[in-house]
Amino acid sequence: MARELNKLSAVMVKQAIAGKYADGLGLWLVKADRRTGKWVLRVVVHGRRREMGLGSFTDVSLKEARDEAEKWRAVVRSGHDPIKERERQRREQQKNLHTLADVADDCFEAIKATLKGDGSAGRWMSPLTHHVLPKLGKVPVADLDQVDIRNTLRPLRDTKRETMEKALGRLNIIVRHAAALGLDVDIQVVDKAKALIGASQYQPKHIPALPWRDVPTFYASLDDASVTHLALRLLILTGVRSRPLRFLHIDHIDGDVWTVPADLMKSRKGKAEDFRVPLSPGALAVIDKSKRHARDGYLFPSARTGVISDMTMSKFMERRGLEARPHGFRSALRTWLAECTEAPHEIAEACLAHKTGSEVVNAYRRTDYLDERRRLLDRWGHYVTTAKDEGASETEASISNVVPLRVGAGA
Known part of the structure; x- marks a missing residue:
């Protein structure tokens, strides 16, 4: 036998x-x-x-x-x-090797070239790493269902709606990436989760901003020439977002123009471009004082390594007892432009690097209004650095006498 x-x-x-x-x-x-x-x-x-x-x-x-x-x-x-059993075992093994965390990492590697700065700031993954992966990261992506997602993200529905929506959007991209890998996933699982989460009464809150009339007083209080004080001063005078300011390198400045590289600009669909910022006399003075703090060419370094953080400036304003946050100075500038100047809408929006009009219109508009923006930011800088509480109305009156700007053809 x-x-x-x-x-x-x-x-x-x-x-x-x-x-x-x-x-x-x-x-x-x-x-x-x-x-x-x-x-x-x-x-x-x-x-x-x-x-x-x-x-x-x-x-x-x-x-x-x-x-x-x-x-x-x-x-x-x-x-x-036995053949079906072997296939079942292979599928189980495949699922175990493709957890949600694994697929999320692979997906990020595939798309990071389309993200600002190759996603190095970590913001694309942030909603996932903070709110999804701690609970669902070890779940095989093929086993992910709408109830799992609902239970994980619904607590954010009435408190952090924008964060929840970002997490859902990222999850949808990851699920489609898993399908492209040939994994057995429910391509509609995120849409089903959205239906289960339901609507809320949540109203998004705008970032608190200091009223433009109070900006000169706050600016005058930034008087100790520290990195934080100087960074906030330049943030106020230029109207830029905090990221380009924090990563301001001496090589970005040529005379009285600061060119912000595209990878530091906020963009949609990966279409960011370099952005020129005209520097007023006050802004140039702040930059000159900041050079003594420079490390590796960056004008606003942190106390240890890298550059100053968003939180450093926000915490400073919080310690001052202010509800307003650094990003709100952009709102203050925009409101001042609307109330105290006759700047055309396109130029006022260009001061904040906002694009107006359709893609077709922008394709033919070959100007960034640098000279017009220079005149406006010079006036803003003069107001911020010279106005006093009791003299604000006088300053406003003098501003109203300036000849209004006109939009050039720019084609």
Whole structure:
């Protein structure tokens, strides 16, 4: 009986020519020639013959083939199809190797070239790393369902609606990336989760801003020439966002123009461009004072490594007892432009690097209104650095006498 079960030997397997050779109980060696061949297990499942490949004879030894054959015979004896069972096991293994965290990382690597600064700031992954992956990161992406997502993100619905929506958007991209990888995922799982989360009464809050009339007083209080004070002063005078200011490098400045590289600009759909900022006399004075703090060419370094953080400036204003935040100075400038100047809408928006009009209009508009913006920011700088509380109305009156700016053809 033993001989009938083990008809082949290692030498026979190696030297056999083209043909089919039985080892016993359904295990066969199928040779195409001396060098190539495979192991095949023939079994009968529910009255139907099945042939199951067990690998090349050059990769799987005779002993390994016999062990593998016995494992799958046991599956047949239990009433299951060994081929289907092997596929099921492979799917399970695949799922375990593709958790949500794994796919999220792979997805980020695939799309980061389209993100600002190659996503180095970490903002794309932030909603996931803070609110999703701690709970769902180890879940196989094929097992992810709408209830999991609902339970994870609904607590944010009435408190951090924007964060929740960003997380859902990122998850949708990741699920589609998983589908592109060939994983068995529900492509509509995020839409189903949105339906389960439902609507809320949440109203987004605007970033608190200091009223423009109070800006000169606050500016005057920034008087100790520290990195924080100087950074806030330049933020006020230029109207830029905090990121380009924090990463301001001496090489970005040429005379009285600061060119912000595209990768530091906020953009949609990866269409950021370099942005020129005209520097008023007051802004140039702040930059000159900041040079003594420079490290590796950056004018606003942190106390340890890198550059000053958003939180440094925000915490400073918080300690001053202010509800307003640094980003709000852009709102103060925009409101001042609307109330105290006759700047055309396009130029006022350009001061804040906002684009107006359609893509077609912008494609033909070949100007960034640098000279017009220079005159406006010079006036803003003069107001901020010279106005006093009791003299604000006088300053406003003097501003109203300036000849209004006109939009050039710029085509």
